[in-house]
Amino acid sequence: MPMRDLTSRALDTATALGAAYADVRVVRRLEESITIKSTRVEGVSSGETEGFGVRVLVDGAWGFAASHEITTAEADRVAAEAVRIARASATTTRSRVVLDDRPPAAGRYATPVAEDPFAIPLDRKIAALLEADRAMNSVKGLAWTESMYSAQREEKTFAASDGSYTEQSFTHIGSGLEANAIDGDEHQRRSYPDNGGLWASAGYEFVRAMDLAGNAERTASEAVELLSAPPLPAGTRTILLHPSQLYMQVHESCGHPTELDRAFGTEASYAGTSFLMPDMLGSFRYGSDLCDIVADATVPGGLGTFGWDDEGVAAQRVPLVQEGIFVGYLSSRETAPRIGRQSGGAMRADGWNRIPLIRMTNVNLLPKPGMSFEDIVADTDDGLLFETNRSWSIDDRRLNFQFGTEVVREVKHGRLGRLYRNGTYTGITYELWRSMDAVGDERSWRMWGTPNCGKGEPSQVGHVGHGVSGARFRNVRVGVMS
């Protein structure tokens, strides 16, 4: 069945039944994953899901229904169900939903892919991962290893009652290694290139460039070495956040609190709210003068890179923090007009059976000319370098955070020193960002990916990106459990 037949049928039915606005997304998602544990091919799977969802605005209230059956009859049923649901919503309306204007969206977008991961024979992908896992297991003293590869392709058609019609194809890919060493109650883990794998919008060329096999032995050796490293002592220290940790700091303490739905309370029942309120725009000092953060859905390679969001708003770059001042939000067509702005194009849904929510696109801390991250290490007289996120937690308003990393290294007189295990640091969001006195330049800047960002009820898992280059912070509390 031609796709337009389905989308037109759903939109026509919804508007005929009273929807002032309607949109429909038809999504087909393919996934392939490989897991190897201790040189054993533990799990290989291939997933496929497809369906469509209809979102309607009736009497100023939202309704949404979705189905895995792609037929015109089901389009009628689902559109009618969405209208029925919207009418139930309207029984509690206190303020009618108003959407901002945007030009109808039209066109196509596809992730640039050099090597299609789904076209590469499975046995070759398994063999490459197995080689790396075996290389880790050449190191003595490990409890177990785990190596992962995953690729996802999503084909999405969006149509709206204002005439919008877009077609997009996204390819996301991730891979990585993990070595685990255990001695009694002590369990140490070391990952490469990142905990849970490094992710991007890209083809298989992204995985090849990781050189997993070439980094396997070092990764495994560090896991064993951590067992005999001393725990990080408690104190207040200068800390350097490697990009593999800094991106998580950006994610939790800038990305989430700048979601405008959180500021308006509509995420309060699950993820929480935000300390960044609209009356603070343009005046609140979020960080030091070196702190420039943007939400950029146009940057190549990001997990939050696209042509249009799930409301048909074109990808764009939105300033969130400029020279340390809080200036903007991630927003939607419904929320942006409430602060006198237009949507920043951040509405994204996790598949056909979920509504779009305000999600991060690529929330990036911009590089600063002058020093690479290595130069910052050399410029530090006495500090601690935190590398590769291991645990994370932050309060419901995104103020009090605590992170742990896989490794912490002492920095003395500009040189890396001893290794510490079980490193943690904690603080208050704006106090940390205000203490930032060095940011790496473009030489250290790259995109990192978070493929497991949870939000919403029913739960949604988002793929979002973060560009960072590493940074230095002063007077931070470390060693929480020491």
Place this chain on the structure above:
Amino acid sequence: MSGSSRVPAAADPEDALRIAEEAVRLAVAAGASEAEALVASGESALTRFANSEIHQNVASTEAFVNLRVAKGRRVGVASSGRTDPEGLRALAERAAAIAANVEELDDWAGLPEPNGAPEPVVAAWSDGTGGAGPELRAEGARAVIAAADAEGVAAYGSFSTDVEAHAVANSKGIRVAERRTTSQLLTVTMGPDNGTGYAEDCSVDATRIDAAALGLEAAQQARASANPVDLPPGDYPVVLNHYAVVDLLDMLGYLGFSALAVAEGRSFWEAGKQAASPLVTVTDDGRDPDGLPMGFDAEGVAKQRLALLDRGVCRDLAFDAQTAARAGRRSTGHGLPAPNPWGPFPVNMSMAPGDASLEELIGGLDRGLLVTRFHYTNPVYPKRVVITGMTRDGTFLVEGGKIVGPVRNLRFTMSYLDALAGVEAVGRDRRTLRGMLGGCTVPAVRLSSFSFTGATRAG
């Protein structure tokens, strides 16, 4: 609350079983020596409210077929949302192609054998939820909002209903199917002067959830927690309300009560070890009608009751077919959908009640804290079950057995094993709440000490 009469056609267990059997047949025809199909289909719906109005309201009709095939010792898994003949045929071919391309598993013990047909768990289904529509969920939201209005606070929350058929068939003769319903209503309330509250209930039967009572509970808590004051972090005795206790069990299940976690050395669990206070008994029972029951796991194996902590002592572990075969025993019915590198998981946990009322638990605190619930908890040192997280929606200072007033939310970094070793008293009233992967039935508890390592700010 009243329900309507329509039960989703997609939630028919006989249909689900027929699809599973067809997928197995196609896989065997494609050359599989063994095949197993898990089918889950039905309708999920959720009505969400914020600022005392419904702002998100969704429903979806879904199907999931997970097909595991073996060719000798080579195993592949494929899944699909399609249940039509062409979709199932393509699914079987994908799974077979994977099995043809992977390495042999030297310890592959095969799919589980039938071990008698599991008795149907009648309590897993309710017509009240089966017939629930958006009108019933909106009625629940309005009841919460009305309670919040009466207390002068704003209501936020969600009311969900899930109606599903589950079936598993395999080439060794397992054929099981059942229908299940679950529902959950939760609310966060926010009042003036930074007061917040929380209430939640889960049930097989959505019409048994008392939305007005939950709204009142959360709204009164929001009033009581207004104008919180700073309290220095440190070690305090605590009373954890039900909503906080569920996280203790979740983390023990996630990190420790799995045969694979023990085999890999990442679990705290040791047979016969006194891991918690003798007042702590934790079981996992898929047939417990007080929870969110289910008769079998993702491998079609009947759920066995596990005594995970028997008066604080480690007794049983969760096994799936693979970990059971390695241990030379039968699965306990705790398998998750394949492939599952994390291992088996207890999804129907409960903690035995004690004999204290909540007032008596609080009355036993000379100077301590009453905690409503935890937020964003995460393992710091997994093997010792050291967890960090925040308190949320009502943290109260208690002195001389009386609530003195609210304090600002605190961060804790604490071994949950140490916490449970210090259980002094257990509440007699239990609630069924949503756990990490299933239902979890818990009482409130009083602990001798809890380590708070930080505090949040006013703004």
